[in-house]
Amino acid sequence: MSTTDFNGATKVAVVYYSGTGNVHKLATAAAEAAEKAGAETRLRRVPEYVNESLAPQFTEWTEAWAENAEAMKDVPTAGVDDLEWADVILLGSPGRFGLIAAPLKHFIDLAWPLNARRGLVNKVMSSFTSTGSQHGGQEGTILSLNNVFYHWGAIIVPPGVTDDIQMAPSNGNPYGVSSVSGRQAVPGRLAENVTEDNLAALAYQTRRMIEIATALRHGFAAAR
Template sequence: MTRILVLYYSMYGHVELMARAVMEGAKEVDGVEAVIKRVPETIPEEQARAIGVKLDQSALIMENVEELADYDGIIFGTPTRFGNMTAQMRNFLDQTGKLWTRGGLIGKVSSVFTSSATQHGGQESTILSFHNTLLHHGMILVGLPYSCALQMRTDEITGGSPYGASTITGGDGMRMPSANELDMARFQGRHVAEIAKRQSGG
């Protein structure tokens, strides 16, 4: 059985919805088990509640970075923060030094999806800069190929690029992922799962 982990951080629920779509796509592949988890919140609870952070997400929190080595493929989701991943995701990944030392993630399949407030708010740079960490771990990078023609749409505002699925939240954060964006997320999950299955001999 090929094991896929969808690991994300979501402050207001946009990436959470994308993560669930990614997991749905991965589960469509026979012989694949897909699990969804999230990284720990680093904002103190009282402050988080005051700014409207969505704390009641159903995905379990991954407390131990060593668990990453248990999966054949990992699909990471993070909102954009000034063209980079969130501090919460960065904090989690910065704890993977022992995994790096022993090469625990070498050869595993990886992929990234994201969100930003605006169409040009750093979606691509967030994914590309995320790749640096994955390459240091020796992971295999998978994006969103143009066989996913959904990213070619020009009749509506939509995220998505060859680097990965994405969504646009709007300046006030009120826009949730569109059907097209969620379909791209499903495609990415399915695509990564298929590659991880071949890579793991499944």
């Protein structure tokens, strides 16, 4: 942990991309949980790299996309410096055919210089997602993010089946908390399918990451 400050609160960066609000709602819950746990917290959104909807022919989806963009406009945009600053990094992305959404993938690519100088080594990382259906690529999206963490030399801390909340009917993914957003995005009803159990599970996942990261920080300090 070459740049980690072993004194003070654990630093948590929740970095996410959200198209129609589901991942935004989950990310906000994670940031709130981190703050309640006493962590120094940054909630950061990854912006679109286009100025218009990618699917204007889907009118309701486009309206929901625009509504979500307005709802998120005051959330600071993510920078690679947020990754360098953090002890704990929690990435969130909707699933796109079992893969990371393109805006978040682009942001990850920007972190290549930081990775090249080993600036992400030994940071605690985990991820979460939301997909249109229960079998819409949740595990694939989480594992795609984990593949990034492997390259970065991170310490991956999944939620596992380590708390009862993981066994709630709308939860159950041990790799990273996942919600089912539904196949249709309806304006005025954003993120209504993100359940309270999803939010509670992500709060647990965040606290678990902080607990592990705090122990590691003290362990690394003692080793020095």
